[in-house]
Amino acid sequence: MRLHSAPRSGNSYKVRLLLGLLGTSCEVVDYDTKGGETHAPGFLESVNPDGKVPVLELGDGTMLPESGAILYYLAEGTPYLPEEKLERAQVLRWMLFEQYSLLLNLSRPRLWRMWGVEITAQRRAELEQLFEQGYRALGVMERYLGGREFFVGDHPTVADVALYVYPRLCAEGGYELEGFPAVGAWLERIATLPGYVPPPG
Amino acid sequence: MRLHSAPRSGNSYKVRLLLGLLGTSCEVVDYDTKGGETHAPGFLESVNPDGKVPVLELGDGTMLPESGAILYYLAEGTPYLPEEKLERAQVLRWMLFEQYSLLLNLSRPRLWRMWGVEITAQRRAELEQLFEQGYRALGVMERYLGGREFFVGDHPTVADVALYVYPRLCAEGGYELEGFPAVGAWLERIATLPGYVPPPG
Known part of the structure; x- marks a missing residue:
């Protein structure tokens, strides 16, 4: 089993975090996404036609892209994926x-800072929208968590693993989490799990 | 079982399509999303804190948002969800x-036309990006389909159901599918399945 990954990719980190929590070892192959390595013809043809990491390469050479699909696959049969049909749903x-309402809003401001992208008038307008929607999504998590310890049931699952990374790193993009105490407490709870692996800083 | 839905929402249609294919009946409650009904306090508190449809309401009152989660839940134990672990992944x-690389790029140009949104300079620049990424995602589907009949295995699954609607409607946003013959043939194949329900036109 081999993980095609990128050192600072949040989606790649999700898989590395789950591997740590499960105590599963896996070869990691790192790519330079900013340098375009995941859009090179060889990568598109033999790893992922969508030009993205992470991709899990199985023993028989099967390639499984999409962090959520990889998490689900690795968690089957472990406590990180419930067996009951509605809990799985x-x-x-x-x-x-996480993929649709949260990720982009929290990750893009961080990416632009990390890459030193020039903030043009258009990007400033886009940032305003991202922050508005990002804070709205964090509010959804905050209200849902309320007194809950984890997102599904009373044990950590791959839902927690998937949701963790971008809120954890969002301050790097200029977000402030002071108004989200339940999210903050949940982030700290995840960081105390046995096998926890810290995110790319 | 009750489906909270919107008449022209592509994500709501996915669920209605699967219900048709499975021959399952379900009460449908429609909302006026443009008029803000899914962001009204009552909806946020009792149906979906994320302000989106579709949401499947189960017999015990449990609310299940996110079209993909609903499709997966409804398809469990039917031919539309394989039993084998890797095929499920x-x-x-x-x-x-579909949610991350395809949907937004194909749906937003259609939405802007449908709602008669003014195309400012910023929106024009955004449209260019959407079309570039949308055609790239259609290219990923085209190359993957190649000689395949369906996306996973040799039977239709909820992957096909989820992927179908936005390519099917993308011409309404100005896309041209002439360069994607395998996608075109696959769209026609889905439309011949027993129980098929046509999309919102």
């Missing part, structure tokens, strides 16, 4: 929420 | 690809 619900 | 892979 709720895990998916939060993984899809 | 590949189904998820394509459902996540």
